[in-house]
Structures are given as structure tokens and as C-alpha cells.
Amino acid sequence: MQATIQYIEKELENHYPKLEVQGFERLIFESVCGWRYTDQILNKNEKLSLPEIKKVETIVQRLKTYEPLQYILGETEFYGLNLKVNSSVLIPRPETEELVQWIIEDNSLNSPRILDVGTGSGCIALALKKQIKNATVSGIDISESALEVAKQNAIQNKLEVSFFQSNILNWEHYNWNNFDLIVSNPPYVREMEKQEMQSNVLEHEPENALFVSNQNPLIFYERIVEFAQKYLIEQGKLFFEINEYLSAEMCNLLEHKGFVDIELRKDIKDKNRMLFCRKKK
Secondary structure, eight states, X not given: OHHHHHHHHHHHTTTSOHHHHHHHHHHHHHHHHOOOHHHHHHTTTOOOOHHHHHHHHHHHXXXXXXXXXXXXHTEEEETTEEEEOOTTSOOOOHHHHHHHHHHHHHOOOSSOEEEEESOTTTHHHHHHHHHSTTOEEEEEESOHHHHHHHHHHHHHTTOOOEEEEOOXXXXXXXXXXXXXXXXXXXXXXXXXXXXXXXXXXXXXXXGGGTEEOSSOTXXXXXXXXXXXXXXXXXXXXXXXXXXXXXXXHHHHHHHHTTEEEEEEEEOTTSOEEEEEEEEOO
């Protein structure tokens, strides 16, 4: 194992910070050898088999092209769930876990009806179903390939969530039930902000799940809010993950549409990232 660690660090030293490489090592050994971190400490003097070494070498070579490790391994962890991921879905972020935590802490209903708009891998919908046992949870996405991933994740985690294809921008064309809570982490990165993003995100993660035009960056929020005006119950709740640079515009949008109790929260990096509001009586 020590020789393999040295190989990984030597190959990646000019590509990633040392701490990030060490994080890669833990995930690589867990995936290739099935060793959790404690096992890795106990097995530090063990030699890997030739097939295991070949797997590590393949992973390292792909990492050198800046392909995200989660896509290489085909999985990631989110709010205690093990989720399949591929290039059809965004890799779930820690900030989104913070949004899920807020929803769980805020929930006072025993059996809320929840809709996750733009579900992607299903991470939000599945985490909420796991934590709010009696909730009826649905997730929608425009991408068929993303929904296939979400459905696989529901089966893998033994969680009953309904996933179906829908374009929220044309929500009037579908039949809907009413909901107690709607949550969404829609595309919100403006084209002008691409330069701030890392190349591994730009080159590998799905653009249609990330970017909006500079001219109409709140298009998804506007349509979701209009949808909520019709299908969210009175006093129902809306939760959003948002663009940190557009928090004031988001608050103005919600106030203009008649929503109340608007609350903005910062994420762990002290950026305006989450927003809550309630549908007026």
C-alpha cells in the first residue's frame, strides 16, 4: 500500500494540492480495495494485487486529465447516502447538504408532500425521504439520463421516491398535484461566471444543469415561483439554492410574487446560498 501511495502522490503532485491528493487516496483505496479509512491504517503494510494496482493506475491517469474522481469511481456520498453519479448529473455539493439540513430541521409535518425540481442524481429528494420517513417525495428533471441515475439511486438506497420527466419551464403542459414543500437547486451560474469555475467542472459536468444566460439568469426561479403560486398549498414552503451574486434579486422576485417570511442563509463558505419563503395565506 505504501508503494501505491507514493505512486499516486508522485503522479499527481503537479496536478492537485497535496491535501486534495490525500483525499483522493482514501477514496481510491476504499473503492479499489473495499477498505474504509480505519482499514487503510491497519493495512498500510499490505501489498495490493496486480489487478488492484492496474485499477489504481487507470484512476490516476484519468485524474491527470482533471476528470472528477466521483465520475471515475461512479459514486459519491451525500447526506449519508451512497449515490451513483456519471456525467449526466451534477456531483452533489456540501452546500446542497446544508440546504437539506435546513429543510429537515424546519419540517413540522408528519407526512409532507415534497417536490424536488431539477432533481439530477436525486440527492435532495432521496435524502429528504430518508430523513422524513412518511414524506411523499417526487423529483422531476428534463433529462432522461439524469432520471435513470436518480431511479438507480432510489433502488440502491431502498427509498420510495417518484421520479418523472418534466420541463419546469413549460409546467402548464403537465398535470400536477398540490405540494406542502417545493425545493430546487436549478441552473443558476451565469455564462459570464464561467471564468470563476474550475476546468474539471467546465469540461466534465453537464452544462444544462449549471448555466443560464446573462440576460435572464432567474428564468428557472421565476417559473418555479409561478408554479408554486398554483400548486403549493397556502402557507406552503419554498426552498432554493441560489447564486450568491443574485440574492437581492431573488428576494425581490419572491416579494413581488407575494411570498412572505423570506429568509436568506449563508453556506459554510459564508456565501449567500440558500433561500426560504412561504406562500401567503
